[in-house]
Amino acid sequence: MNYNIAVLDGDGIGPEICAGAIKVLNKVGEKFGHNFNFEHLYIGGCSIDKFGTPLPQETIDKCLKSDSVLLGAVGGYKWDNLPGNERPEKGLLGIRKAMNLYSNIRPAKLWKSLAKASPLKYDLVKNGVEIIIVRELIGGIYFGERYKGVDENGVEYAWDTEKYSVPEIERITKIACEMALKRSKKVVSVDKANVLESSRLWRKTVHEYAAKHYPEITVEDVLVDNMAMQIVKNPAQFDVVVTSNIFGDILSDEAAQVTGSIGMLASSSLGDSKCGLYEPIHGSAPDIAGKDIANPIATILAAAMMLRDSFDLTDEYAAIENAIQSVLDENFRTADIYEEGKIKVSGSKMADLIAQKI
Ligand code: NAD
Numbered sequence: 001m002n003y004n005i006a007v008l009d010g011d012g013i014g015p016e017i018c019a020g021a022i023k024v025l026n027k028v029g030e031k032f033g034h035n036f037n038f039e040h041l042y043i044g045g046c047s048i049d050k051f052g053t054p055l056p057q058e059t060i061d062k063c064l065k066s067d068s069v070l071l072g073a074v075g076g077y078k079w080d081n082l083p084g085n086e087r088p089e090k091g092l093l094g095i096r097k098a099m100n101l102y103s104n105i106r107p108a109k110l111w112k113s114l115a116k117a118s119p120l121k122y123d124l125v126k127n128g129v130e131i132i133i134v135r136e137l138i139g140g141i142y143f144g145e146r147y148k149g150v151d152e153n154g155v156e157y158a159w160d161t162e163k164y165s166v167p168e169i170e171r172i173t174k175i176a177c178e179m180a181l182k183r184s185k186k187v188v189s190v191d192k193a194n195v196l197e198s199s200r201l202w203r204k205t206v207h208e209y210a211a212k213h214y215p216e217i218t219v220e221d222v223l224v225d226n227m228a229m230q231i232v233k234n235p236a237q238f239d240v241v242v243t244s245n246i247f248g249d250i251l252s253d254e255a256a257q258v259t260g261s262i263g264m265l266a267s268s269s270l271g272d273s274k275c276g277l278y279e280p281i282h283g284s285a286p287d288i289a290g291k292d293i294a295n296p297i298a299t300i301l302a303a304a305m306m307l308r309d310s311f312d313l314t315d316e317y318a319a320i321e322n323a324i325q326s327v328l329d330e331n332f333r334t335a336d337i338y339e340e341g342k343i344k345v346s347g348s349k350m351a352d353l354i355a356q357k358i
Pocket of ligand 1: 072073074075076077089092262263279281282283284285286287288293294295296298336
């Protein structure tokens with residue numbers, strides 16, 4: 001099969017980590033008989049330098065025509081003082097909006113061989129952890145009506161609104177259920193239904209939709225405050241978790257911390273079509289750019305998720321995951337996950353080792 005992948009390398013370590021992922025994808029192509037075509041496009045700071053905008057129309061058009069998009073990261077010191085709407089990060093929001101990506105999926109995976117990197121007690125994580133947070137991305141309080149004013153006594157006040165409609169909740173429930181079908185067939189839905197009306201609608205809709213369309217899936221509700229506790233108390237109990245924009249934003253960062261390394265975590269954003277945006281969760285790490293020490297594994301995992309979730313290539317996904325596992329089991333580590341007694345390798349060497357194992 002032929003797959004056309006748009007590559008948005010971006011800034012800082014973006015080009016290095018995308019190169020690592022492309023190396024691994026090419027090896028997967030060779031091994032499984034696929035042809036991956038890559039087209040590199042501009043986004044972020046490098047695009048501001050070349051075209052005066054963080055997201056040129058050509059990038060949008062070509063991403064929309066591609067089978068899927070791989071993104072490195074954007075941003076850096078050079079563009080830090082630009083006004084908000086001219087900054088590299090604006091390119092990211094723009095491409096998500098142009099592709100109508102309403103869900104963000106972030107697996108927080110702690111590999112058994114890296115259990116000691118977790119800030120949690122070894123016993124809690126020794127068998128590995130994988131929490132897949134499915135976050136609603138373009139609704140809720142971040143996009144609701146807001147207001148800032150001054151009352152008749154001269155006191156300043158402000159408000160924001162959390163608002164969700166049934167179709168918005170249904171489509172994110174569908175994404176979570178599809179993910180759970182490939183895994184434990186269990187979904188935990190996180191809300192604050194004991195206080196918020198919007199959460200009560202969330203809870204009712206998730207249950208009704210899942211029962212009607214995915215009867216084989218079990219849905220359990222957990223209140224967001226309890227969820228925040230459970231992630232540090234017993235993270236291994238969770239598999240697929242679905243939640244609103246604001247709760248997902250906070251909980252996915254908490255879950256990421258449990259894994260102990262930002263260089264190992266990938267994420268995807270999906271909408272109604274199979275064409276998604278796949279990226280590492282970390283930024284452009286300008287402090288280490290160009291030194292060949294950045295860990296490429298998060299971006300390699302993002303590419304693996306693309307194979308599984310956009311192209312339905314589950315064996316190819318597993319081949320990449322197993323390759324990473326073997327390289328870690330053989331004690332190879334980039335600087336960010338290095339511990340005494342292990343073998344320190346550069347970012348490009350890590351990608352080579354993983355590609356060799358495919
Ligand atoms: P960052 O994630 O880039 O870096 C945080 C720390 O983690 C740094 O010490 C960095 O060296 C390290 N790190 C990150 N990725 C690593 C990797 N793959 N291997 C080894 N170490 C790694 O976050 P930051 O420093 O807050 O932001 C830097 C720039 O990235 C800013 O301009 C910010 O706006 C941007 N940013 C972009 C995205 C994105 O493109 N999705 C996300 C977050 C931040």
